[in-house]
Amino acid sequence: MARAIELFLALFRIAYGLFFIAVDAWVAIAVSRGQEEIFPQPTRAATAFSTALADTGFVNPLMAATFLAGGLCLLFKRTAPLGIVILAPSVAIIFFFHLVLTGNWAWGSFWAAGLALLTWRFREAFRPLWSFEADASRQIRR
Numbered sequence: 001m002a003r004a005i006e007l008f009l010a011l012f013r014i015a016y017g018l019f020f021i022a023v024d025a026w027v028a029i030a031v032s033r034g035q036e037e038i039f040p041q042p043t044r045a046a047t048a049f050s051t052a053l054a055d056t057g058f059v060n061p062l063m064a065a066t067f068l069a070g071g072l073c074l075l076f077k078r079t080a081p082l083g084i085v086i087l088a089p090s091v092a093i094i095f096f097f098h099l100v101l102t103g104n105w106a107w108g109s110f111w112a113a114g115l116a117l118l119t120w121r122f123r124e125a126f127r128p129l130w131s132f133e134a135d136a137s138r139q140i141r142r
Contacts, residue, residue, distance in 0.1 A: 009121050010077070016114050017074025017083060020067040027064050046101040066090050074118070081125035084118050091115045 030038040041047040053059040066086050073083025091111050098108025119126070 009117075012114070013074050013077075013080055013118055013121070016118065017071040020071035020074070020087065024064050024067040024071065027060070027067075042102050042104070046097070049097065049101055063090055063093075080118065081122045084115065084122060087115060088119075 027038055039050065041050055067090065070083045070087035070090070073079040073086060095108040095112040098104045102108075
């Protein structure tokens with residue numbers, strides 16, 4: 001049973017990463033074609049927010065870069081915790097965007113729950129962030 005769960009989590013991690021890589025590729029193709037509205041939004045508020053982000057000129061490329069970097073990191077078990085950290089801010093934005101602006105809470109919740117599942121799976125990698133223990137062999141100098 002434990003082996004089946006590990007296999008599921010590994011496949012989920014890879015699929016989650018591939019999704020973000022695919023979104024990045026989709027955005028790159030749409031931008032190269034000069035497409036103005038990459039992802040049509042269901043509400044005026046969501047459209048206004050997406051337009052405002054696009055008009056900054058740096059948010060969408062920054063999100064695309066984090067999608068690519070985070071997705072690539074998730075493809076490998078060794079770098080998966082880094083991918084989780086890279087994708088966390090974008091996934092939070094996706095969650096609240098869908099919760100508040102589109103009303104599609106299920107879609108946003110799925111991505112947030114997926115990241116939470118991956119975070120729980122790699123929780124040991126994040127333990128040093130919460131429990132600092134001074135190593136006697138390497139004293140921190142101020």
